[in-house]
Amino acid sequence: MNAINVVLTSSDVVVDGFCSSKCGTHSSLRSRAAIKGKYPRFAYIWVGNSETQCPGQCAWPFHQPVYGPQSPPLIAPNNDVGVDGMIINLASLLAGAVTNPFGNGYFQGPAVAPLEAAAACPGIYGKGAYPGYAGDLLVDATTGASYNAHGSNGRKYLLPALYDPSTSTCSTLV
Template sequence: MAYTYRFAALLVLLSATVSFSSAQISVSLPFTGNISIGFSNSLLVKKDTSLNIVWYGKFTPNQRAIIVDFIRSLNSPADAKGPTVASWWKTTEKYNGGASTIVVGKQLLLEDYPFGKSLKNPHLKALSGKLNGGGVRSITAVLTAKDVTVEGLCTKRCGTHVSKSSSVGGRAYVWVGNSEDQCPEYCARPFHQPLSGPHSPPLIAPNGDVGVDGMIIHLATLLANTATNTFKSGNVNGDQEPASYCVDRFGSGAYPGYAGHVLVDKTTGASYNALGLAGRKYLLPALWDSQAGECRTLV
């Protein structure tokens, strides 16, 4: 079964009467969608889950470090004081009755574009099997570089997740593409202004890379929905998942076209709401807090 970040009607961006209460949200911005992982009758993310990474295309060492440090930060508190990636991830513990731990697994660099620079869904599936991760506690993230086009990127999705509970080993994968040169107005928001609708000036990316910082937002959403919504048990309002339900909300006071009150680095002017390992800063989406009954932001 495949679940994708899909465009919601852009009409909501132009609406003058929008309901944005925490308990009953009627706003659906671009790239919301359902992402659910199922493996037999067990929960996927209950203990240590290895996240394998296939880097397809050319990523600089710094770009890879930004993403790997984010994954490492999910379960490791940052040294500095303030809201952290780990405290953001801790919200997932309120679903499915326990802690969720994701660790960095195997990594594979494919800088020679073995399937070319224009990929379709079968290519993503083939790439997901390159590391032979498999197993009920293993996921593969296929990450494509900014010069790689992928079927549906920009027109329908920024990332996707596919799970095969009936396949050998129950292999599952997520895909996220770097949209910096293709459609940053859709997939790298709020670091780029959208094409239409109400919007405030774009924020400065916390790691100085609009494409990769945008990828972090979508990867975070995919992983949070994976941990909280196995078998759609964590659906909010019937058909939305905890991270997708709170799309485009990053700080308190957020509304369509405005990311909310976030922290700003005094030196670089970059916006962030979470501290990670190695001194990293990230901007992460709000998560639906099932106990508080609201979209919970870090700041």
């Protein structure tokens, strides 16, 4: 089953465990339907809604953080703190699901608490990042929004750094 199922949580849905150190998760399940006599595994991603639950944790750097340095939040590139926060979390989880879909792929540390491609680089979005500072980012001249990636139809996004095993560093887009 060459797909990753993605569930995005609506703002009116409360998810048990959300905010207790995670803004979403990825894992895998076995299919309930046999294909050629086998029950294949498939990967999934769940992303919580960072607008209504834990925005200081799950929508940072577009929302004031819960703890740490209290510098002003960045302006969200799509003018929606919750959705832009969800995009960051979706990108992080997608990197983990692609490189470690079944818990036996690429990760650092113990399997019970793996550091995956994006989890190894928390809060890093641009060069020069440090705790409380997302790094040197591109800034839209019209809106003042911070971003590091261009999407289709002129959309701009902030995507997390990924761990590069060849250099043992966090690699950013800008």
